[in-house]
Amino acid sequence: MTKGFEAPSNRVLVLFGATGDLAGRKLLPGLFHLYRAGMMPDDFRIIGSGRHTPEDFVAHVEEALRTHGRMELDGHWAAFSKKLSFVASSADDGSELAAAVSAAESEIDAKGERLVYLSVPPGAMGDMVKMLGKTKIAENCSLVVEKPFGHDVASAKRLNATLHGVLEEESIYRIDHFLGKEPVQNILALRFANGIFEPIWNRDHISYVQIDVPEDLDIQGRAAFYEETGAFRDMVVTHLMQILGIVALEPPSRIDAESLHAERTKLFEAVRPLDPERAVYGQYRGYRGEDDVDPKSEVETFVALEVFVDSWRWSGVPFYLRTGKAMAAGRRTVTVGFADAPLQMFANHDPDEVRRPSELVFELSDDPKIWIDVEAKVPGPKLDLGRAAFTLDIERAFGKPDGLEAYERLLHDVMLKDRLLFTRSDQIERIWEVCAPLIDNPPKATGYKKGSWGPQRAIDLPGDPGWRLQDDE
Numbered sequence: 001m002t003k004g005f006e007a008p009s010n011r012v013l014v015l016f017g018a019t020g021d022l023a024g025r026k027l028l029p030g031l032f033h034l035y036r037a038g039m040m041p042d043d044f045r046i047i048g049s050g051r052h053t054p055e056d057f058v059a060h061v062e063e064a065l066r067t068h069g070r071m072e073l074d075g076h077w078a079a080f081s082k083k084l085s086f087v088a089s090s091a092d093d094g095s096e097l098a099a100a101v102s103a104a105e106s107e108i109d110a111k112g113e114r115l116v117y118l119s120v121p122p123g124a125m126g127d128m129v130k131m132l133g134k135t136k137i138a139e140n141c142s143l144v145v146e147k148p149f150g151h152d153v154a155s156a157k158r159l160n161a162t163l164h165g166v167l168e169e170e171s172i173y174r175i176d177h178f179l180g181k182e183p184v185q186n187i188l189a190l191r192f193a194n195g196i197f198e199p200i201w202n203r204d205h206i207s208y209v210q211i212d213v214p215e216d217l218d219i220q221g222r223a224a225f226y227e228e229t230g231a232f233r234d235m236v237v238t239h240l241m242q243i244l245g246i247v248a249l250e251p252p253s254r255i256d257a258e259s260l261h262a263e264r265t266k267l268f269e270a271v272r273p274l275d276p277e278r279a280v281y282g283q284y285r286g287y288r289g290e291d292d293v294d295p296k297s298e299v300e301t302f303v304a305l306e307v308f309v310d311s312w313r314w315s316g317v318p319f320y321l322r323t324g325k326a327m328a329a330g331r332r333t334v335t336v337g338f339a340d341a342p343l344q345m346f347a348n349h350d351p352d353e354v355r356r357p358s359e360l361v362f363e364l365s366d367d368p369k370i371w372i373d374v375e376a377k378v379p380g381p382k383l384d385l386g387r388a389a390f391t392l393d394i395e396r397a398f399g400k401p402d403g404l405e406a407y408e409r410l411l412h413d414v415m416l417k418d419r420l421l422f423t424r425s426d427q428i429e430r431i432w433e434v435c436a437p438l439i440d441n442p443p444k445a446t447g448y449k450k451g452s453w454g455p456q457r458a459i460d461l462p463g464d465p466g467w468r469l470q471d472d473e
């Protein structure tokens with residue numbers, strides 16, 4: 001899985017939605033960082049596209065980099081800015097764009113596949129893909145498709161059929177940036193590069209798993225997107241299910257895209273369709289007053305639910321997934337709770353007290369940490385127990401990470417045609433199938449206070465010992 005900092009061959013990159021939120025916050029700063037790190041091709045062009053040409057695209061990118069980038073706009077900016085241009089296009093007409101792509105490819109003697117990034121609303125995706133086929137922009141192309149991939153089983157199947165009408169599956173990169181997060185890959189490393197975890201990674205030793213991604217931010221002006229998407233489609237069908245796919249998969253025979261995809265497909269097949277009775281939706285108070293939100297909106301800004309994987313490994317082990325906007329904390333935490341010791345024999349074990357069992361905790365943040373919480377002896381004359389942790393501090397172990405953010409890593413992977421950390425059409429369709437009961441029969445969203453842990457029913461959902469994160473605060 002280790003990949004050197006290979007420089008991809010010369011190519012043109014086309015960004016649809018180039019003046020949108022994602023491009024401004026992540027994609028354009030990401031490409032600049034890759035350039036600064038020497039990870040872009042020797043020569044390349046970035047062609048922004050969208051329906052409306054901005055007054056000054058280069059100035060727009062400069063502003064985005066100043067606001068969201070992590071690096072100074074030093075001498076590199078002048079050279080980078082010369083590689084930028086904007087050509088308007090729409091689902092009805094991409095001829096001017098196609099001509100611009102060909103011209104840019106001749107100019108830089110492009111050898112690599114053009115990278116086309118579709119960051120457009122799900123409803124617009126299908127027609128855009130057809131346009132790419134018609135104009136032949138889809139030829140010799142790695143197409144990156146931003147989530148959500150459709151909005152239910154039927155639309156996901158339609159979108160996949162449209163994509164497959166224009167491109168081979170191998171050229172389609174369905175991006176879920178959580179898979180590009182460094183610590184998510186560490187779950188794979190820890191599980192499969194060590195002999196100590198796999199023997200206990202099953203229903204005999206694990207009593208629950210929590211995938212908990214509370215966000216302290218609200219919708220931050222993304223009302224149009226959010227009103228259409230909601231927390232379930234925005235986060236659960238995508239990021240949280242993808243993390244579940246990493247935590248729960250069977251050991252692949254190799255760490256390569258093909259083996260991993262085979263295992264992930266098998267795993268998602270085993271995920272039991274969700275039970276609306278075991279799901280809680282919430283909406284933070286004040287959401288309906290946000291600009292451009294319907295004052296009667298029923299859209300959920302919070303979801304907590306229980307998932308089961310019906311396999312020999314996981315039968316009976318509940319996976320609790322939770323995410324929401326405007327919550328008490330901003331965290332991305334995976335907790336694996338182990339079975340209790342069969343006998344409580346230490347004096348200060350009160351049999352009526354609910355204690356957390358040993359837990360393995362992955363903190364999927366930019367400062368990744370992994371803990372194992374255990375009971376240990378408190379120093380002193382008595383054999384008393386207290387909670388203590390083994391901690392793996394990645395930064396302390398290996399020094400500062402290379403500084404690549406998830407989107408940067410994944411864009412680089414696309415240029416090297418490395419599909420390991422992307423998702424595949426059969427998995428996406430299966431996830432939508434699993435999620436269909438909630439889409440067809442969504443729980444009514446209950447109000448919750450901003451800055452809280454969501455509705456009480458959600459807090460109670462996992463039963464004892466409760467959500468780890470809340471205990472943690």
Ligand code: BG6
Pocket residue numbers: 177215234332
């Ligand atoms: C995005 C969602 O995909 O992921 C956002 O659309 C969410 O609503 C974001 O805030 C979270 O990503 P990260 O990398 O900040 O954890």
